[in-house]
Amino acid sequence: MTSLNAVVIIIRLIISIFVQRLLAVTLGEAGIAKIGQLRNLVQMLTSTSSLGIFNGIVKYVSENENDTKQLSKLFSSAFLFGAVGSIISGVVLFFNADYISVRLFGDAAFVNLIKCLSLLPPVIGLNRILYGLINGLSDYKKHAKIELGAYILSVVLLLIFLYYFNLKGVLFAIILSPLISFVVVLFIFFDKLKAHIKLQELSADFSFAKPLLAFTLMSFISTVLLNYIELDVRTTITDRINIEEAGYWTAMNFISKNYMVFSSSIFTLYVIPKFAKINTGSAFKKEVLYIYKTLLPLFGLGMLLVYVFRHLIIDIIYPNFEGLSELFKWQLLGDFVRLATLVISYQFLAKKMVWSFVITELISLGLFYGLSKYYVDIYGAEGVVMAHLYRYIIYFIIVIIAVWFYFKRNKKHV
Template identity: 60%
Template sequence: MKIPQFIRANLLLKMTSLNAVVITIRLIVSLFIQRLLAEIVGEAGISKIGQLRNLSQMLTSISSVGIFNGVVKYVAEHKENKEQLTKLFSTAFFFTVIGVVCCSLILYFGADHISEYLFGSNSFSYLIKLISVTVPFISMQRIFNGVVNGLSMYKQFAKIDLFAYLLSAILTVTLLLNYNIDGALIAIALAPVIQLLVLLFIFFKVLKEYVQFNKISFKAPMGKSLLAFTTMSLVSTVLLNYVEIDIRTMIVNRITEEDAGIWTAMTFISKNYMVFSGAIFTLYVLPKFSSIHTRSGFTKELLNIYKTLLPIFGVGMILVYLFRDVVIQIIYPDFTGMEPLFKWQLMGDFIRLASLVLAHQFLAKKLVRNFIFTEILSLALFYILARYFTATYGVEGVVIAHFVRYVIYFIVVFLLVYRYFRKQASKD
């Protein structure tokens, strides 16, 4: 089937349409898996899965020392300069070795304590030790993924994303049916291994062209440049997942583990449609903003992104809200009390999308202070408001906090981005 001309003429729309196919397939598979999980492990099991996924996301950032966005930026800028790329990957190798060794040792020797903190008992310490072995795969997959994104190879990215997800889904279903909650958790722990193998299988020839492995040394010539991204990533990813773990634990302690599972299920649905935007940010938005240096150029591109993405997401979210009862019946039939969470989660996610497009200017221009300030503000608002609203509204209070947090975040990010351009104009 030929892609219509108006889509082919718009790179963002072209990426979005291709990504939509991948996300649709992922969504269908995810619905099946989430339904199976809901029936077999229940709300309490979903809560445990949420804890492990948050830990995995923290490790994704820490094991690669948070340099993913830096790799994307500098690959996009220096893809024709082999010397600069060698410096970049030497630094990435240096950083990731440190990150991998630290993470693996802490996970292996602190397995009992980490299991107790995440799951309320040390019975899952074997799982934490297993994850300590997979840390190198997590780190390598993250760095190589940065190369794919930096080159804006959206077709290859779509293939890697889809095949890796389908193989992980098969592993999850197989282990879940045979070993219940333990099997589901083990599948999540092994997912990075599958993702890396698929990435190498599809992308290795291109990878060899840009990453000259024989010239990589254990040095960090671009250390200072990448450390800015380290700081930004560790603040956003690590703190975000820590806050989510803490809020889930708070729900368990204040209300019930079942309510924690209901909120986690709501975030799973949210992440299924928000993942649609993740590839667009790294494949298109970040490289594009990196190459724009004027306020007029930025404003034009921002409006183009908003005109393309926001209507698509808006219509999708309205449909999810209108058919929320059907969604609950299909995916989480026994999760009573989930319906009131939809409106706040969806409104918050829509504003979040608009905010994150703007906030990628901080990453593109390495505005470290602005990025850290807005991320800490966002997380602090979520943490404080979730605790405050939960006391009055129960588990619904967490998604109300999610909405309020992003309204304030959007306003602050908007003001800071345009303050940056005013400063740039005054220098000229």
């Protein structure tokens, strides 16, 4: 699974390097910052359009893979969540398009973009539900094909729109990427979708609704609130310093997300299903140590190489982004601690430890938001990545304590 995922990520990285360079040269720091704003909004929609039940679907599909009755009940609830989430998301976007355009981009020139995006939540929500099924079944090969196929088609569309319509074209291509992903999912995974989602067996039995609501709450914290904070922090950098500094931080985030996507794919495909089946502290600790020994050295080496060659990376991907090099040290250190933390914190999702997740995540986001607001006035965009590191050091300690208390409370040997 790791090898297959690595091939996909490497191909995506190569393509992404080319695309990011082209965008940086063509649109500059201001364009990169605006793209970051829209990507945050789209990420928020991936959660709200399905009411954030993605990880719940992964969990319950992995537990009931061969139980067609339970799967029918699960997807009856899932489609209800998707319908409600899509309607609310679409209505909010459409009737607040002017405000959102000004909030995200500084003017009302992108109102039509927001209104077009308001039509897409049904597709985004359904796509998220189908991805939950794919991850729950741990079908690594088809998942890799879908990820790569959808990404390549989205990039082709982005390049065409960039050529003809410049920045607005890029932004429209970004909002259309979920539609492309949905088509690719249907094309590659259609047979398995039919086998596990039997439309004729769906009913008004919403017995999974209450368990899924817990994942709605968790997704709101981890996705919606996180992306809103990123939006606000980027706006703060723009207002207090300038949009170029906001572009540097956005560029650093793009680089970070490109190498962190490797770990997030493994976690959703492997860690959640694995942790869902582990019921003792000793088995959990053994699995965590195995993941640490397997992944952390590889990521540590990779991050070290990224830091050593940071100037070359900037020259290749973001030429003339002179303020970017100062951000690498803090971002890489923060991402390494984040990776170590995420391995343990996925126990919250696997075991539906709702309040543990909510409380620790709120502390984490609160730390990042507060520290970013404080340090940005002192260190500029560098202060935000410093906040990123300090937040994850504290969060790591809190997560360890929370998981230890979980096993102690349930009297399961750690």
